[in-house]
Amino acid sequence: MQKIKGQGLPVLAIDLGGTKIIAAIISNQGQVMAREQCLTLADEGPQSVINRILSAIDHLLSLSRIDSSQLNSISIAAAGAINFEKGLVTSSPNLPGWYNIPLRDVVKEKYRVNTFLINDASAAALGEHHFGAGKGINNFIYLTLGTGIGGGIIINGKLYSGPCGSAGEIGHMTIDVNGPRCSCGNIGCLETLASGTAVAREAVRRIRQGEVSSLTEIVEGEIESITAEKVGAAAQDGDSLALEVILKAANYLGVGMVNLVNIFNPEMIIVGGGVAKMGDLLLDPAKQVVRERAFQLPAQAVSIVPAQLGDDAGVLGAAAFAFQQGLD
Amino acid sequence: MQKIKGQGLPVLAIDLGGTKIIAAIISNQGQVMAREQCLTLADEGPQSVINRILSAIDHLLSLSRIDSSQLNSISIAAAGAINFEKGLVTSSPNLPGWYNIPLRDVVKEKYRVNTFLINDASAAALGEHHFGAGKGINNFIYLTLGTGIGGGIIINGKLYSGPCGSAGEIGHMTIDVNGPRCSCGNIGCLETLASGTAVAREAVRRIRQGEVSSLTEIVEGEIESITAEKVGAAAQDGDSLALEVILKAANYLGVGMVNLVNIFNPEMIIVGGGVAKMGDLLLDPAKQVVRERAFQLPAQAVSIVPAQLGDDAGVLGAAAFAFQQGLD
Numbered sequence: 083m084q085k086i087k088g089q090g091l092p093v094l095a096i097d098l099g100g101t102k103i104i105a106a107i108i109s110n111q112g113q114v115m116a117r118e119q120c121l122t123l124a125d126e127g128p129q130s131v132i133n134r135i136l137s138a139i140d141h142l143l144s145l146s147r148i149d150s151s152q153l154n155s156i157s158i159a160a161a162g163a164i165n166f167e168k169g170l171v172t173s174s175p176n177l178p179g180w181y182n183i184p185l186r187d188v189v190k191e192k193y194r195v196n197t198f199l200i201n202d203a204s205a206a207a208l209g210e211h212h213f214g215a216g217k218g219i220n221n222f223i224y225l226t227l228g229t230g231i232g233g234g235i236i237i238n239g240k241l242y243s244g245p246c247g248s249a250g251e252i253g254h255m256t257i258d259v260n261g262p263r264c265s266c267g268n269i270g271c272l273e274t275l276a277s278g279t280a281v282a283r284e285a286v287r288r289i290r291q292g293e294v295s296s297l298t299e300i301v302e303g304e305i306e307s308i309t310a311e312k313v314g315a316a317a318q319d320g321d322s323l324a325l326e327v328i329l330k331a332a333n334y335l336g337v338g339m340v341n342l343v344n345i346f347n348p349e350m351i352i353v354g355g356g357v358a359k360m361g362d363l364l365l366d367p368a369k370q371v372v373r374e375r376a377f378q379l380p381a382q383a384v385s386i387v388p389a390q391l392g393d394d395a396g397v398l399g400a401a402a403f404a405f406q407q408g409l410d
Numbered sequence: 411m412q413k414i415k416g417q418g419l420p421v422l423a424i425d426l427g428g429t430k431i432i433a434a435i436i437s438n439q440g441q442v443m444a445r446e447q448c449l450t451l452a453d454e455g456p457q458s459v460i461n462r463i464l465s466a467i468d469h470l471l472s473l474s475r476i477d478s479s480q481l482n483s484i485s486i487a488a489a490g491a492i493n494f495e496k497g498l499v500t501s502s503p504n505l506p507g508w509y510n511i512p513l514r515d516v517v518k519e520k521y522r523v524n525t526f527l528i529n530d531a532s533a534a535a536l537g538e539h540h541f542g543a544g545k546g547i548n549n550f551i552y553l554t555l556g557t558g559i560g561g562g563i564i565i566n567g568k569l570y571s572g573p574c575g576s577a578g579e580i581g582h583m584t585i586d587v588n589g590p591r592c593s594c595g596n597i598g599c600l601e602t603l604a605s606g607t608a609v610a611r612e613a614v615r616r617i618r619q620g621e622v623s624s625l626t627e628i629v630e631g632e633i634e635s636i637t638a639e640k641v642g643a644a645a646q647d648g649d650s651l652a653l654e655v656i657l658k659a660a661n662y663l664g665v666g667m668v669n670l671v672n673i674f675n676p677e678m679i680i681v682g683g684g685v686a687k688m689g690d691l692l693l694d695p696a697k698q699v700v701r702e703r704a705f706q707l708p709a710q711a712v713s714i715v716p717a718q719l720g721d722d723a724g725v726l727g728a729a730a731f732a733f734q735q736g737l738d
Contacts, residue, residue: 163705163707165707172706220573221572235673237565244549244674245676245677245711246675246708247675249673251672251673252672252673255583255669255672255673256665256668256669256703257584257585258586259585259589259598259665266705268668268672268703268704270587334587340596341583341584341669344582344583344596345561345580345673346572346577347572347574347575347576348572348573374595375584375595377579377582377594378500379574379576380574380576380577383574
């Protein structure tokens with residue numbers, strides 16, 4: 083194997099989400115050597131968020147008593163559409179005001195070290211590949227179900243992100259051509275039908291129409307404060323409206339998975355993100371749809387499993403991406 | 411480069427379609443050295459079709475005055491779902507009675523030469539990559555619009571066919587979750603909405619409901635004999651029903667393309683197959699949908715173009731696949 087500059091050095095990885103920022107120093111064995119976390123406070127706008135990222139990096143370096151020249155690189159996973167080549171966050175539904183923000187170069191210029199910027203779902207896919215449910219699996223799709231639905235594609239053991247770095251937007255695949263408009267501008271996207279936002283919206287809609295549910299008491303009548311998490315909890319307790327809402331979303335999720343199975347013939351579909359914490363309540367009906375509707379051969383070949391890494395998938399994956407760059 | 415046994419020798423390639431069988435001897439420069447074509451007569455069943463394939467191979471070898479030991483390999487592209495590892499045609503909507511037919515081994519045992527069996531749309535994708543519209547393009551999707559809709563995925567310059575060899579079934583992606591049932595068992599597949607069959611069916615449906623169209627005269631009142639080709643011809647002549655039917659199919663095609671653009675961020679989408687002969691009538695509205703609905707960055711990056719190779723895409727691609735095997 084070719085000797086690569088900085089190969090034995092750790093990566094400083096950042097996961098920039100709509101809610102929180104995670105920063106960690108990660109060894110080339112995938113060990114988290116130092117970690118910190120703060121709120122994104124995205125509403126304060128890009129400059130303020132960038133300042134928090136820089137401050138987290140400074141703090142981690144000082145905690146670990148190293149300077150940036152002792153890093154392999156800095157690798158940032160961000161919740162949004164990324165222009166990989168130019169190092170821009172081009173837009174982000176969860177980061178207000180982020181349009182063509184040159185996040186990579188801001189960081190690179192300050193720390194004078196190789197810096198990468200990739201999509202957070204892509205990073206999580208890589209994280210699961212190197213250290214989680216996808217270890218040893220060379221062809222899989224990672225789906226993250228949260229406020230939105232993101233995706234990452236691993237083909238022949240590597241992240242496939244396409245020529246512009248924007249591939250993997252699986253949440254923005256139309257499955258209902260006559261469905262609701264999505265925040266991305268497209269129509270009937272999987273995200274509008276099966277995300278956490280969709281689950282909460284559907285429960286709110288039905289309760290407002292006068293249907294009875296224990297959710298009304300749980301939120302003390304403040305219907306707007308119903309979240310997917312609360313719908314999940316009510317369903318676990320046997321609330322029939324909550325169960326129906328989740329079954330409906332799970333069916334849509336299954337339809338999306340059928341598309342992925344027919345198109346990719348993946349060995350595995352790994353499901354992560356907050357909504358995936360509902361577990362079998364969501365995955366069992368989705369698997370049933372795959373068994374019933376997808377082509378038989380790839381349907382039998384695919385395993386549909388929960389993600390393993392939880393909150394650290396993004397930073398572990400961002401680090402794995404950076405380590406892999408040196409080896410290509 | 412490693413020296414490979416048989417590398418300079420030609421490939422005998424077969425394209426087994428629902429209507430015709432094409433057989434050709436192809437040099438490693440992609441030159442068609444000999445070619446013949448016969449009807450599939452698929453209704454006579456698998457054994458009869460296999461006999462015609464064997465007879466075409468015998469005839470080509472004798473025409474070319476070579477025996478099978480002077481071939482690099484035999485490579486078969488077939489219209490159906492393929493189990494690549496086992497060399498089976500597992501099923502095929504256009505080849506009645508073909509369930510788990512061991513076509514690869516039947517040929518291999520007779521001619522005692524390396525034999526490959528791949529899907530015909532995958533082969534055509536490879537053909538366009540090596541010799542047609544996709545030359546020099548490393549990431550593209552090939553779509554074939556005919557009786558059905560098939561697909562082939564080229565990633566990093568190679569055919570991506572998935573662990574079971576069944577990837578690329580882009581026609582069997584649900585885009586209308588409340589749509590009609592597809593022959594594959596799934597619901598609202600792109601194929602049920604935008605294939606040649608769908609175009610003809612929609613024209614027939616509207617005319618039966620009493621709508622006026624020049625198609626009624628063209629088929630001399632035999633409404634059932636309306637084909638997509640005839641709808642295309644009527645549309646070219648300005649028939650408004652035909653134009654509307656094609657616009658509707660083109661819109662569905664555009665929705666399918668949006669999904670491909672958001673998921674794959676391909677450099678190119680190449681559109682082949684009989685229905686694609688309608689040209690801009692079909693492609694222009696589909697491109698418009700992509701511009702309006704897909705993510706901006708990949709939508710600007712993708713070229714949507716007609717295929718270049720016509721009928722020989724399958725045999726050229728099957729040969730390219732065989733030549734590439736030696737080099738991996």
